Amino acid sequence: MEIVEVQFKAQRKEFFKNSKALYLKTGNYCVVQADRGEDMGLIISITQATPEEVEADMKEVLRHATEKDIETLEVIREKEKEAMKICQLKVVEHDLPMKLVDVEYQFDSNKITFYFTSEGRIDFRELVKDLAGVFKTRIDLRQIGVRDEARRFDGLGMCGRRLCCATFLKDFEPVTLKMAKDQHLPLTPSKISGACGRLMCCLAFELDYYKDLTRNVPKVGSKINCFGGKHRVEKIDIFKEVVVLSDEEGEQMEVPIEKLKQELCAETPDIIEEEQADVSE
Template identity: 45%
Template sequence: MGCSSCATGKDGLPRGCKNNGTCGNDGCNKLTVFDWLSNMALPAGEERFDCVEVRFKNSRKEYFRNPENLTLSIGDVVATEAAPGHDVGIVTLTGELVKVQMKKKKVDWGGEVLPKVYRKASQKDINIWHEARDKEPEVQKKSRELALALGLQMKLSDVEFQGDGSKATFYYTAEDRVDFRQLIKDMAREFGIRIEMRQIGYRQEAARLGGIGSCGRELCCSTWLTDFRSVNTASARYQQLSLNPQKLAGQCGKLKCCLNYELDAYLDALKDFPDQDVRIKTQKGLAACQKIDIFKGLMWFCYLDEPAAWHKLTVQQVNEIIELSKKRKPVASLEEYAAELLEDDNKDASYENVVGQDSLTRFDKPKNVRAKKKNKRRRNNSNRKRSKNG
C-alpha cells in the first residue's frame, strides 16, 4: 500500500496527493490487485481480453466491456455506462487477469448484459465528477438530519455520487426493515437528484469506511479480505480466549474476522485431547479438568473435594488414566503421574550458560589496580613510621 505521490518528502513529512485513495497508479487503493501478467506478451494470434476492472468510491469495483478496443491502462479515468447517464471511475486492472477476477467473483463475461466503457473521461467529465465528490460530506450530513426528523431507525454511513452528478446512492445500516419512502421524497426535493437507497451489513460498512484495528494495522476487510465468513463464539472458545465482547468485537460491532485465521491450527491440536467435561475416576476420588494448554499438551485436574489443589498431567497420561478406568482398573491417585511429570521437568530444566563464564560487570569501567597498590604502600609506610616514633 502506497505510491510515489503519497510517499514521504525530504523533511520526513507525508507529501499527500490528496486524491483520497484515487491515485493514478492504483498504489494506495483498497483491495488493489497486483497485475503480475503486465510484462508478459500474448501468444501469436491471441486477442486481448476485452473487459476491464473499474474502481469507484472506496472499495466498489465493477467490470465493463471495452467494445471500442480503447487503449486502456491502470490509472486511466474512464466514463462508463450507468442507469441512467454515465459514471466515472478509474481502471484498476486490464488484460487476462480481469478474466481471473471475474471468474473468482462469478461474473459472466460472455453475455450481453455487461455494461460498457464509453470513452476515456474528458476534462469536463473529471471536473463534474470532482464537484459531485466534494458535495458528498454536506449531503450526507443533511440526509442524516432528515432521517432523524422522521424518526427512522437507520444509520446513513456513506454517500456516493454518480460521475455525472445526476444520481446519488445512500448506503445505510439498520437492524430491522425501514420504510424510507418519505425520506426519499424529502431528499429528492432537497438535493434535486435521483436517490437510490442501498442497505449494507455492518461488516460491509467497515470495509467501505476503513480504519485501524486493535492490532494497529488497517482493517483486513478494507485492504485484502473479500469474502466474509461467519464468525461465532465457538472460535474463541476453541482458542481459550476470554469471552469479552469488547475485546472480541471489531469496529463493525461484530466478532473479529481474524478469530477464524488460527482456528484450524487449534482444531488440529485438539484432536488428541479428551473432552474437557470428562471426569477422571481414581481410587482417591473423582477429578475434573480445570485448564488446558493446547500447544504444550498439558491438562490440569483437581479432585472434586479438593478444588484448590491442581495436578498437571500430559494428554497421554490423561488418555492412559481414562483407558484404565474403562477397564475398571482405576489408578491410585493423580499425584503419582504429577510426580513423574515433575521429575521429567527437572531433568529438562538443566541450565547452560550460553554466554560463557563472563561476569555481569564485564562492561563496567575497569578499576585502577596500580593506584590501589600505591595507596596501600603509603598507608603501610605511614603506619611503620608511627610505630617507630612511638
C-alpha cells in the same frame, strides 16, 4: 477479453468488461457504464477471461478518465458533503429512526445513493420524495448492516492492519463463537470483536489454518505418553506454534507443535485420558 475490477467510493467494487479493447492500467481512473448513465472509478485489477466466462449483462468500460473528469470527481465529493447535511436534516424532519452513514453521487449525477443503518425496516417513501424535490435527480436509499458501515468508513483493526472488509474481503461469511473457541482465543468480547462490534471476520477465513496446524494434536487436558514420560497438555499456543506440556511433577515445557506431532508419530503413544478443558462462555 479483459475483466476489469473498478473501485468506487468507500471500497465499493464492481467488475466490468473491456469490450472496446482499451489500453488500461491498474492505478488509473476510467469511466464505466452505470445504472442509466456513467460512473467513474479506480482500476484495481485486470484479468483475462474467455467469452464464455463473461456474463452477458456485465457492464463495460467506456473510456479512459481525463484530467477534467478527475477534477469533476473532486467537485462531486464536496457536493456529497452538502447532500449529507441536507439529508440528515430531512431525516430529523420526518422523525425517522435511522442513522445516515454515507452519500455517493453517480459520476454523471443521474443518481444519488444514501446509505443508512437502522434497527428495523423503515418507510422512507416520503423522505425519498422530499430529497428528489431538493436534488432533482433519482434518489436511492439503501439500508446496510454494521459490517458494511465499517467497510465504508475503513480503519485499522486490533492487529494494526487495515480492516479486512475494506481491503480484500468481497463477501461477509457467517462468524460464530465456536470459531473463536476452535482457535483457543479468549472469549472476551473486546478481544474477538471488530470495528463494527461484531465478531471479527478473520475468525472465519483463518479457521482452516488453525485446524490444519492443530490436526493430530491432543486436546487441552489430554494425558499422553511422550518424551520418555507421562505429560498433560496444558495449552496450545497457536501464535507461537507451541504446545505447553506438564509432567507428573508439575514441571512445564514448551514444545513446537510440529515436534510434538513427530514425537507422537514416532512413538505412537497411548493417550491415557482426555479431559475436556473448561471454556468459559
